[in-house]
Amino acid sequence: MRKVIYIFIFGFIGGLLRGYFTFISGNNHFIATMIINIIGSFLLAFITGLLPKIMELSEALISGISMGLIGGFTTFSTFSFDSISLLMNHEIGLGILYISFSLLGGLIFASLGNSLGNLIIDRGEGK
Structure with missing residues (x-):
């Protein structure tokens, strides 16, 4: 039950952050979605790779941060909808660019x- 509560709380925070960045982007929501998803990719790998190794955190809290915060912050559904919309509206070049930058940037x-x-872990161990 604790895991669900953490995911809910962190998901709310992640969703608020995404909403804020989308709001301030104005009409540039394609760019905002791409940047949000790329930042989310970085943060997910960074946080889930680093935090459990430098401090003792429960599995429930790690799930809350990774699934809730980062999952709430990133937006695969918007990326998918925008991609399909661009392609269906015959903006093929922009659609391919959007998909390519999002996927490659995320990776x-x-x-x-x-x-x-x-x-950071290696430096902390004196390597």
């Missing part, structure tokens, strides 16, 4: 988040 930034977490 690159997840890798960077993981690498940064490992670097």
Whole structure:
């Protein structure tokens, strides 16, 4: 039950953050969604790779942070809808660019988040 509560609380916070960034982006919601998802990819890899190794956290809290906070912050459904909308509205070039940047950016930034977490851990161990 604690896991569900953590996911709910952190999901609420993540959703608020996403809503705020989407709101301040104005008419540039494609760019906002792409940036939010790329930042989320980085944070998910960084947080879930680093936090359990540097401090003792319960599995429920890690789930709340990863699924709730990052899951609430990122928005796969909006990415999917925007991608399909661009392609169906014959904006093929923009659609392919949007999909490519989102996917490649997410993978690159997840890798960077993981690498940064490992670097912090290695430095903390005196390596």
